[in-house]
Amino acid sequence: MxxxxxxxxxxxxxxxxxxxxxxxxxxxxxxxxxxxxxxxxxxxxxxxxxxxxxxxxxxxxxxxxxxxxxxxxxxxxxxxxxxxxxxxxxxxxxxxxxxxxxxxxxxxxxxxxxxxxxxxxxxxxxxxxxxxVLDFHPQDRGLPTRVAVHTSCGARREMNVHVTSWALVDRLGNVERVVHDHESECCGFGGTFSVKHADIAGAMVTDKAASLQHSGALEFVTADAGCLLNINGKLAKDGERVFAGKHLATFLLERTGGKA
Amino acid sequence: MSEQQTITLYPSRQFKDNARAALKDGELRQSLRTAMDYLMAKRLSAFSDGDELETLRTLGETIRQRCLAKLPELLEKLEAQLTANGVQVHWAETTEQANEIIHGLIARRGGTLAVKGKSMVSEETELNHYLEARGVTAVESDMGEYIVQLAGEKPTHIIMPAIHKTKAHIAQLFHDKLPDTPYTEDVDSLIRIGRNALRDLYLKADVGLSGVNFAVAETGTLCLVENEGNGRMCTTVPDMHIAITGIEKVVEKLTDVVPLYSLLTRSAIGQPITTYFNMISSPRKPGEKDGPREVHLVLLDNGRSQAYADEQLRKTLQCIRCGACMNHCPVYTRIGGHAYGTTYPGPIGEIISPHMLGLENTKDLPTASSLCGACGEVCPVKIPIPEMLMRLREEEQRPAGEVVAHPLRGQGAAHTGKEALAWRTWRGLFGQPGAYKLFGWAATRLRGLTPPGQLGWTQNHVPLKPAAKTLHQLVRERDAARR
Amino acid sequence: MSARDNILAKLRNAPRSAPVEPDVAAHFERFGPRWNEVEALRHWATMMRSVKTDIVWCTESDWPQRLAEQVKARPIRSLLLARQTPHGALAHTALEHNPLLQLKTFDRMVDDWKDELFNDTDAAFTVVRCGIAATGTLVLWPDADEPRTMSLVPPTHFALFDTRTLHADFHTAMTSEAWPNGMPTNALLVSGPSKTADIQLTLAYGAHGPRDLVVLAVLPPHLSADQLKDAA
The missing domain is CATH 3.40.50 (Rossmann fold)
Structure with a gap:
């Protein structure tokens, strides 16, 4: 890493x-x-x-x-x-x-x-x-699970921090991180892009949601609210009731027993 | 800059309709995805050393920026050097002028058949149609371009013109359009059919047309990059060679082409080098037995000087036309090149086309990007494409009547009163803590009234519904509980 | 005002800041390959073979014989060569006893025999100016003796390459031979036979130029073909 x-x-x-x-x-x-x-x-x-x-x-x-x-x-x-x-x-x-x-x-x-x-x-x-900075080593108290990680383009290409979410997830003992198809590709949010070019953005989020669903993961995490609303909003629109994503912070807090 | 422009408003074109149609074409989607995945993987394998890649990209950027900084001087030097070598140089401000010049040169010899090597600039000028209307047949000789021309289409990709076609399409096309051609999907056979059809034309053609990858001012040399050998045919066999290129293609020194050529082939198709790198510096000299007796270069502006006028937008002209931005673009991958309706599709097309066609004709292109940054990340000369897109968004959103010091054709074309009002409202709510607090309070209280239709959002998503309490409120409650 | 004046005026009118001077040489000094003679040749051969080039290792004395063998092994009925050059004369001597082969010389303007060149000339033999190891490349500078179409139009191209002229990379070739001081009518880098992947990204050879490229690579006396045998 x-x-x-x-x-x-x-x-x-x-x-x-x-x-x-x-x-x-x-x-x-x-x-x-x-x-x-x-x-x-x-x-x-x-x-x-x-x-x-x-x-x-x-x-x-x-x-x-x-x-x-x-x-x-x-x-x-x-x-x-x-x-x-x-x-x-x-x-x-x-x-x-x-x-x-x-x-x-x-x-x-x-x-x-x-x-x-x-x-x-x-x-x-x-x-x-x-x-x-904190060198956080989360103590995993959760049941074994598999997750996929979606990294926002801002994190990946502007902040150069796509490796950090992976590393944190990898520090969780009972969590298997799976890679999804075209992982580095944008989910199609792009702010007003998803409104102004809804057809194209829709095709992008459809593909992203599908590759996350087919990754073998039980859920996905992301550290970006825009991507999360985009992908979860799409999954919900398609009637998906089980598979969904959550913010990395929520996931980490849950795994470390900090959340009821 | 002393020139100023007052913004007026324009209508627009059909990008969104084209994109919608392309998205429904499952076969096209599959072809594009497979091809782009292949090209991305090939590029990655061609740059195995990340340090070398980054150093080379920076070098490429520096070379292109240096050449652009000296552009008028280099163009004059190129012209002087080429003229001394016996190559005739012509200048065209518009596509119409370029076509006139080329037709004039062909007509002077009574030419009726031209063979063409790959030239995106000639696509820009729609040269083939111009010549056709005046009795000159121009045949594309690059395999991909030949296929596209035979099908009556335009290239869908600047490096791989027929990337949207399957071999079954091409088998049917050859069978239908070429006499005595049996239907075959065997690629070697298809290439042989194309080869045989074209060899006869090289022999008969009065004129060879080509593009230029790099024009070297120092030595007066036109460099052409290719794999097939059709470019060599077009520039060697007919008695006249006419090359056409954009004014930005000039480089200062011969050694400049070494890193740029390496960046080009590796970024475009993941090849360490192409089969041919063809460097032409003069027409046939006394004593030489082949090569064209006349060589011409047409230098085309067509909006490039508009991009040049602004130091930020000038970076657009650093482009060496590798197509890597297309190959890596999630939007291009889903809609293909035709949807853009422009000669140059994909991210580079979104930032160069407005200068060629005006924002009034391209207003949906700068917004047709999620700004994911994949294009900028792979650009071999580090054009900050997302930054250019944002700048063009700003330019096309300017209100009518605003006076600007940097005129662009079609500025303000995407401005609508409704959108401007929305952003002013947003500013009013988000720009003042009191208003924002009230907004958050209202949004959470009225969340039951969330409209079921929210512009384009609800086309793909469930409606966005505010939470019961804002984060601001949750923090306040927690702080209160602690006290 | 002419189009030229208008364009140049617009460009001159734009604000410009002093550019940073790139250091091309430093880049290739840092990242350029560092090979000994054998390593460079092996790399060159591996690269060329990866794009379907045939390489025949030869010596100073046996290359005409090897050429004759290569020609005989293929269905070639006519071959174009420059008899007036020293290497052309040697090739001519080695090939003239083949009764099935017609030897041709480029002794007229191309315009006078285009048809025959295109439709009735199976192969050509030319000399190579130098080679480039990094990319597996031959450099050709066609001239009056060996015109441009020789290495382009006939379906098979035999190229005689003195391996002592192998440069590590393109930059070294260009600078050590002082190309910027003067370029010929046409200079070419050739890396394999003509190819295309324009149909569904499927690689096919023999698009418009030669289908076959055969390099007679002449080794200096201190090197033997055995030393290069394992080049893929």
Missing amino acids: QPNSAATPAAGRVRPTDVYFFGTCLLDLFLPEAGMDAITLLENLGLRVHFPQAQSCCGQPAYTSGHPNEARAVARAQLGLFPNDWPIVVPSGSCGGMMKHHWPRLFAGEPEQALAEALAARVVELSDFLLN
Whole structure:
């Protein structure tokens, strides 16, 4: 397993006492339990988790839809929420990628440029943080199972953290991680892409759901709410009642007995 | 830039309908998936050393950026060097001009038959139709292009033009269209049929047409990459050779082609090298017994200078046309090249076509991507394709009346009042903590009223329904309980 | 204004920043192959054979005889060669006693015998300028004696290759031979017989150029074919 070479800042590499948690709008509105699970997981590992109540969204939906002014306005509202020099943990590769790589671009030449760059340097994706900063070795208390892992494209190609979810799952003694067909391929979410090009996005998520279902896994995990809503939404639409996915944080918390 | 443009609004074309039809074609889907899987695996095996690959990609990027930074000077140098070598250079701003020049050269000799090596730029200008209408038959000689032309279609892939066809399709096509040809699905036999049909034409053709992979300014050399030998035939046997290429294809030095050629063949088809690398620097010299007596190069702009005008969009022109972005694109893999309705399909097509055709004719292309980044990851010259797509999305969303310093044809073409209002509303809700808190409160309270139809989302998914409590609320409740 | 002036003016009008100068030589110094003579030849032969090239190891003295054997082993009734060159004369001497073989010389402009070249010439014999080990490649610089169509039109191409001219990679070949100082009318890299995979990705040889490429690879006196035997 390659160590994560993503340029995570020195501040994030040293085990901190406190972290900020940026919940992301999708988790906030549609999968809040997964957000709570991530927070609980971090607290169980001895961290103080700070959740700024004024947070909303990183701005990505508008940014990738050709509306940078709207994206900037929303991102700007987040910039003042992280005054202490703590890591900003984000339970999503694509939102993390937005904050880490695109905020500096979005605020280039703006008065907030330096602040955005400083924050970007402190952003760390949850699985990367658990593995590479906390060196989390989860004690697996669950029954033997098989899971497939879907990694978001943001995590894979922007944050370079696709190996971290695998590594965490591989540290669970009773969990067999299975590889699914075309594992590195996008699930077809892509924000407004899945609305503007519903036919193509539908073909993509159909294929992704099928390859996860046929992988031999009993369930799948992903560290990205967008992908999770996309794939689970598709499975549910097709009437699938058994096979579904959950957020990596939820899965880890369940396996370690932290969740009833 | 002093030039400015005021945004006006345009209608659009048929990409979504084409895509929908292609998605329903099971045979096409299967052909594409098999082919793209094969090409991806081949590429991967051709770059076994990841360190070498990354260093080479960076080198390729640096070379292309250096060549683009000196583009006007290099074009002049190329022209001077080619002219000194005896090659005649022509310039065309538009496809119409390029076709006129080529037809004029052929007509001057009274030519009626041209054989063509593979040239995507000639597809761009729709040269075959132009010539046909003026009494000149232009026959494609690349096997894939020949098949596509015989079928009355256009290429579906820039490297593998007939990738959408099975051997059964081709067997039927040859049987139907070529005299005395029995139906056979044996690929060797099919290739022999194609070979025999074309050899006669090389012999008779008045003119050979070709594209160019790299035009070397330093030595005045046109480099052509191929496996079949048809390119060599077209550029060697007829008495006149006309090459056509985009103005961005010039490289400064002969040594520049070494890494670029390696990147091209390995990225495109996973081959360490192609069968032929054909370097042409002059027409037949006194004493030489073959080769064309006249060689011409047509340099085409067709929107490239628009991309060039902006330093970010200029990166589009780094492309060496390997097709790796197509092979790795989950969208291309599902709809194939024809759906795009453009000469260049797939990710590179999504970012180059708007400059050639205007955003008014291509407005659905920049959004036809989940921004998964696979294209940028494999691009041999590191074009940040997702970044280009986002920039074009921004350009096509500009409102009418906005004045911009970087004019692009068709800017604002995708703007709608409805979408703009949606984003303004979103900004109002998500940009202010108080409004967002209220929004979260309302969304969770009114979740029972979730509409069963949510634009395109519910076509493939159950409706998105807000949770009973937001994460904000759960955290507040937990904090309260702890106090 | 002409199209030329318009295009150049538009390009000049664009903002440009100073480019980074790439170091092509450094790349190939770092990643280029490091082989001894035998390793390089083996790699070259493996690569060429992987794309259906026939390689016949020869010596300085026996290559004309080996050529004659190779010709005899195939249904070849006519062969084009450059009798006026030293190697062409040697080949001619070795082949002229074959009663079933008609020898031809490219002694006219191609325009005067295109039909015969295309339809009644089974093979051609030419010399190779140099080779490239990394990619399994022959470099041809056709000239007045051995014109471009010789290695292209006849279905079988016999190529005489002095293995002492083998370069490690394309970059070394180009720079050590100072190609940038002047290119011929046509220079070619040839890596195998003509091929295509345009029909359902199925590889087929003999698309438009030669179906068969036979290399007579002449080894220097200190090397024997036995040393290269296990090259796949």
